Amino acid sequence: DLGAAAVEGLTIRHLVGAEITPAHWDAFWVFYQDTGSRKWGQPYLTRGFFDEIGQTMGDRVLLILAERDGVPIAGALNLIGADTLYGRYWGATEEVPFLHFELCYYQAIDAAIARGLKTVEAGAQGEHKLARGYAxxxxxxxxxxxxxxxxxxxxxxxxxxxxxxxxxxxxxxxxxxxxxxxxxxx
Structure with missing residues (x-):
């Protein structure tokens, strides 16, 4: 499933801090709401929360987006720690096979390596993570x-x-x- 985004002709972008615009947060908000309503029943974070973390700790926020023709269709929100990248939320408006794994795991690993981080914490739960090396x-x-x-x-x-x-x-x-x-x- 590695490389699914390239097969689909998608562009992957890693955005940190001031690179993340309100339009990016608007797109991610839609992704978050979709995943939240499908998985948990009621998303609990507000749209303002994403603006707040962007403003108060933007240099510790990594937003990985998949775009089709310049339009975000999926995204993964990560928090950058001292030696760990913490994957937190994911969502998409378009079903693309394996895109979840590409953004949440493989791109996160690439980002952690590029930043010299020792660990990628992909979040709680999900036996699907085992096959991708997350013990x-x-x-x-x-x-x-x-x-x-x-x-x-x-x-x-x-x-x-x-x-x-x-x-x-x-x-x-x-x-x-x-x-x-x-x-x-x-």
Whole structure:
């Protein structure tokens, strides 16, 4: 699926900071809304959010767009960390086979290499990432639960959940396309 954009005659653009115009954000907003309504039911970020990150942390925002005849048809929003590129949102107005993988994974990897970043974090979930070299990793999140009873119930659940997730990570880690070292023979 690598190179799908070239086969389709698309132009891929990597935009950072001031290169990202309000028209680019308008296009990405449409992509985000489409993916949000198809996948999550209700997109939770506002159009103003994208202007805000562009204005306040634009040098840490990488927008990868696919264009057909100069018109954006798909995009992937990434955040640039100290040593990691964080893939966050994707969307498209046109179905192009494998374009999601091209923009979200292969172009992100190229961008990370060009910027000297060590890691590409492609986001949570998605077993389709395994075949493309993204091994499962543990992530961290923090939440404040004010109700003590609810907090205890969640903590109890998380004991079992962590065990299940660790087991799943181990199993899914075996499905990546990387060669494993053979154990030494005596």
């Amino acid at each position: 499962p990793v543990a992530t961290y999140s923090a939440h404040y639960i004010p109700d003590p009873g609810f907090r205890r119930a969640i903590a109890d659940f998380l004991v079992r959940e962590r065990e299940a997730v660790a087991s799943d990570r181990e199993y899914l880690g075996e499905l990546t396309p990387f060669r494993r070292a053979e154990p030494p023979t005596g």
